[in-house]
Amino acid sequence: MNIAAEPYPFDFIPERCALLIIDMQRDFLEPGGFGEMLGNDVSQLRRAIEPNVKLLAAWRAAKLRVIHTREGHLADLTDLHASKKNRGSPAMRIGDEGPMGRILVRGEQGHDIIPELYPQEEEPVVDKPGKGAFHATDLHDLLKHNGICQLVVTGVTTEVCVSTTVREANDRGYDCLIVEDCVASYFPEFHKWSLEMTKAQGGIFGWVSESGHLLGALEKWSASTSGANAGSAGSAANMMVNQKRESTGATKC
Numbered sequence: 030m031n032i033a034a035e036p037y038p039f040d041f042i043p044e045r046c047a048l049l050i051i052d053m054q055r056d057f058l059e060p061g062g063f064g065e066m067l068g069n070d071v072s073q074l075r076r077a078i079e080p081n082v083k084l085l086a087a088w089r090a091a092k093l094r095v096i097h098t099r100e101g102h103l104a105d106l107t108d109l110h111a112s113k114k115n116r117g118s119p120a121m122r123i124g125d126e127g128p129m130g131r132i133l134v135r136g137e138q139g140h141d142i143i144p145e146l147y148p149q150e151e152e153p154v155v156d157k158p159g160k161g162a163f164h165a166t167d168l169h170d171l172l173k174h175n176g177i178c179q180l181v182v183t184g185v186t187t188e189v190c191v192s193t194t195v196r197e198a199n200d201r202g203y204d205c206l207i208v209e210d211c212v213a214s215y216f217p218e219f220h221k222w223s224l225e226m227t228k229a230q231g232g233i234f235g236w237v238s239e240s241g242h243l244l245g246a247l248e249k250w251s252a253s254t255s256g257a258n259a260g261s262a263g264s265a266a267n268m269m270v271n272q273k274r275e276s277t278g279a280t281k282c
């Protein structure tokens with residue numbers, strides 16, 4: 030199924046594709062968290078919430094794989110490099126007590142995902158100490174075990190954790206599509222140019238599209254599978270799609 034994207038249409042294979050929502054945490058999107066402590070205007074990120082809510086609802090309705098990530102550290106900060114802790118001159122540092130609990134520490138209020146996009150029980154949440162979601166996590170294994178080879182990536186911030194993750198994924202053989210209106214940055218220019226860099230040179234890191242195109246494709250997918258569970262191995266939906274792909278000779282991943 031082709032999705033309109035840049036630099037050219039994305040060959041969407043729903044049952045092999047996960048929605049990866051990066052770091053939609055209170056620490057980045059709400060006042061009093063890590064983002065604000067670094068001097069950022071957190072309201073810049075909030076425009077990505079509504080498009081993510083719609084995309085997540087459609088993804089769940091299509092019964093496809095959803096994975097969330099959170100950036101944060103262990104309470105004893107043993108997974109926090111001195112280089113990350115001491116960088117710059119923020120108002121408060123990681124581990125300090127802020128209005129939403131200790132800054133960027135797992136289990137604290139600020140570390141949690143915003144209520145609008147709260148994970149459902151069956152949706153894995155990958156806790157990561159770094160910017161990239163593959164570094165020091167089991168994300169690669171999780172994707173492999175679930176037969177995932179494509180990622181639709183949303184979340185914050187475009188040029189930091191989203192871009193780092195897409196680059197890591199690209200080097201591990203995943204096809205990534207970033208949803209432009211579902212990612213955001215404290216710096217509009219960085220947002221724009223990281224998307225440009227992603228899709229330049231024939232899609233050197235991946236593809237860029239808009240949520241409207243994904244929503245249309247998910248609707249078609251849901252209609253074609255008539256509510257069958259696309260995620261379960263050997264399901265009628267999977268067999269139907271595989272047969273269709275074999276008959277058209279389209280690429281399998």
Ligand code: C5J
Nearest residue numbers: 052100185186189190
């Ligand atoms: C940052 C992130 N910006 N999730 N983290 O420090 O992009």
